Amino acid sequence: MKLKSRYKQTEVGAIPNDWDVKLLPDVCRFRSGKAHEQYISESGEYVCVNSKFISTDGQVRKYSSVNFCPAYQDDILMVMSDLPNGRALAKAYLVKEGQKYAVNQRVCALTPLRGNIAGYLYYTLNRNPYFLKFDDGVSQTHLLNPVFKKCPVAIPQSPDEQSAIAGALSDMDALLSSLDALIAKKRDLKHASMQQLLTGETRLPGFSSEWEMKRLDQLASIRSGGTPSTSIGRFWDGDIPWCTPTDITQLNGGKYLSKTSRTITREGLLNSSAELIPTNSVVMTSRATIGECAINSIPISTNQGFKNFVPYASTNVEFLYYLLQTQKQGFIRLCAGSTFLEISKTQLAAHEVPLPSSKKEQAAIAKALSDMDAELATLEARRDKTHALKQGMMQELLTGKTRLV
DNA sequence: CTAGCCAGAGAATTTCCACT
């Protein structure tokens, strides 16, 4: 005897027997947005929903003084047009309060025909593969009404299951935004602590000796960088890491630099003003992007967009790393340069900073700040994990592979 | 070798426009 499967094969994949595949018009009404560009003003009463609004989850807003296409509570607003490989195509926004949004052209409003299904529809329609396959990666994509009319959606027959799925996913969203809020709060706290600890305004217990002002060139030997001639092939792709500001910004605030995207040869190093910076120095961008720092955990060379600090024996390198970050605004004020900012070595060397002469106190401050960094990194890892978990849950719940009721 | 000089690239997004 053959076991009867609890799943059936459909055009949207295998779904449970007690789910249906419906066409979008069976569950919601389609309205195309209207042009509001002529009525945009800061004092406008309505939020104009364009692709940017949706792609930033409602963060970036423009206002319109008129409303040709109002969105209602529980409407799902979706981006209909995007350029090839656009990230906003078919991205959705669930309206939580009516009377407020003016739907712009190239965005549509989907109004659920029955109550309580909005949450489920939002999660299943947002970036739904059915819509994404209209993006051929070559020409601009326009999702039109007929596309929406033929969109199949898998829907549990039980309204309880619909709400349970939407509930579980919105719980995950709530968890994610609370993690984001916590991370933002910890960041603020760290900035405040840096302000306090690195100016001597607040002292760590057990330290009381005087702080003093010192020139930066008293703390470290300041070295510049350079670019070996790019027309000479044998200077490049060697075994010496060569750092550009991009390598630093790509660390995204990470403290240690251990690899660079480009490398030079020993001959390239000798035939340019680049120099080898020993491990545990601070490299700092000094052109265009000013004052972004990292500690190199390998010997490294840089281009001329850097000033690099090789710390003297009396300087704690981690302390110097944090201290330089608090000086960023000051460095920017020192900058010259017509097309983009640049800080000169002379000015930098003479720049004075307050610090404790006790290396122990420097180390204690660096440790306190490192601990905060570690805590932030843990939280960020948890946020990323939660995000991955939500993706997995969507896959399971929206296909009925995992059942909640 | 350093300081100064010079916008440019590429992506994202909005706006325009000729045509149904």
Added chain:
DNA sequence: AGTGGAAATTCTCTGGCTAG
């Protein structure tokens, strides 16, 4: 008024040359 493209604009980010 809606469509299908494409152009224009905006935004972000950063490289390398060379005179002195």
